[in-house]
Amino acid sequence: MLSRRCLDYTFIESAVESYFTVIMVKHKVVQVTDSKIIPFTSSTQGRALQKVECTIKALPCVLMTSHLESMKTNSDERKHQMKRALHHVVNASRNRTVLFGGDFNIKDREIREMKGLPKGVLDLWIETGRNKDTQFTWDTSINTNLKFAENQDFKPKIRFDRIYMRHPKTEPVISPVSFQLIGQEKIPTCDCFPSDHWGILVHFDINKSNTK
Numbered sequence: 457m458l459s460r461r462c463l464d465y466t467f468i469e470s471a472v473e474s475y476f477t478v479i480m481v482k483h484k485v486v487q488v489t490d491s492k493i494i495p496f497t498s499s500t501q502g503r504a505l506q507k508v509e510c511t512i513k514a515l516p517c518v519l520m521t522s523h524l525e526s527m528k529t530n531s532d533e534r535k536h537q538m539k540r541a542l543h544h545v546v547n548a549s550r551n552r553t554v555l556f557g558g559d560f561n562i563k564d565r566e567i568r569e570m571k572g573l574p575k576g577v578l579d580l581w582i583e584t585g586r587n588k589d590t591q592f593t594w595d596t597s598i599n600t601n602l603k604f605a606e607n608q609d610f611k612p613k614i615r616f617d618r619i620y621m622r623h624p625k626t627e628p629v630i631s632p633v634s635f636q637l638i639g640q641e642k643i644p645t646c647d648c649f650p651s652d653h654w655g656i657l658v659h660f661d662i663n664k665s666n667t668k
Contacts, residue, residue, distance in 0.1 A: 468508055475502035477521050477558070487511045494544065496537045501525055505541050509552070513662065515629055518548045520556040527561075535566055542620075546574050550625035557619035559653060564615070573620070580619045580658055584635040593617035593637065593654045601652035617653055630660040 466486075468479045470493045481488060490509040508519045522541055525534040538560065548554045573579065581590065592613035596602055621632070637654040 468506070470504050470506040475523075477504070477506050477523055479506055479508050479519055479521055481508070481510060481519075485512060494540075496525075496533075496540065498533060498536065499525055500530075500533075503537060505537075505544060507544060509549075515662065516549075516552040516624070518552050518554045520544065520554065521558040522556075522560070523558055524560045524562060531566060534561055535570055538562060538566075539570060542574055542577060545577055545620060545622050548622070553624055553629055554622040555619065556621075557617075557656065559617050561616050562618070576622055578621045578623075578632075580621055580632045581615065581635050583621075584632050584658075587635065590635055590637050591615055593656065594652065595654070596652075598640075599649050599652055599654070601649050617656055619656055619658055628663070630662050632658055633661050634659045 462480070463483075465480045465482055466488065468481070468488065468491050470477045488508055488510045492507045494505040494507065496503045496505065503523060503525055505520060505522045510517055510519060520541065522537070524537045524541075541556065545554050545556050567573065581587075592615055594616045595611075595613040597611040597613055621630075623629070636657040636659075638657045639650040639653075639655040642649055
């Protein structure tokens with residue numbers, strides 16, 4: 457198992473077979489107090505919302521992830537899943553910072569059709585300045601893991617992967633400082649990228665006076 461090879465981390469899985477997501481937390485930094493899986497019962501692709509309550513450096517947090525329904529034809533189901541997930545973000549315990557990230561397969565148009573994000577939910581790519589260099593997490597003009605027809609001129613690039621945040625009821629405890637893309641170098645032994653998506657790395661400042 458992967459957990460045996462990464463002894464510094466605890467792996468929290470949404471399932472043990474078939475389709476699943478995983479949240480990894482580092483020992484001695486993160487203390488997990490609760491873990492829940494909320495199935496999307498209308499999904500035809502086995503999708504679910506994964507939710508972990510924890511403390512990170514004494515900061516009470518909720519970490520959430522999901523891989524929302526894929527494919528253009530499933531737009532309505534994907535928006536339904538996003539609405540359910542955002543309901544959990546908004547209604548999480550008010551003394552906790554909420555971080556919700558994953559491959560949402562969602563487009564800006566679909567967010568607009570949902571009438572935008574709920575009040576208090578922040579899109580961290582936007583909050584850190586909308587850097588065009590880090591906008592597209594699925595960029596087939598650069599990432600060659602997926603093969604398209606030789607004569608296909610259009611190479612799609614979309615901001616499928618996102619991280620949202622909700623502050624606790626008190627003053628904000630953490631502030632996003634930078635938003636970066638990772639996994640943009642090929643693995644030499646196989647001449648492939650780690651994924652057909654880029655990963656996201658966000659750095660935060662912690663206001664320690666608010667963690668007491």
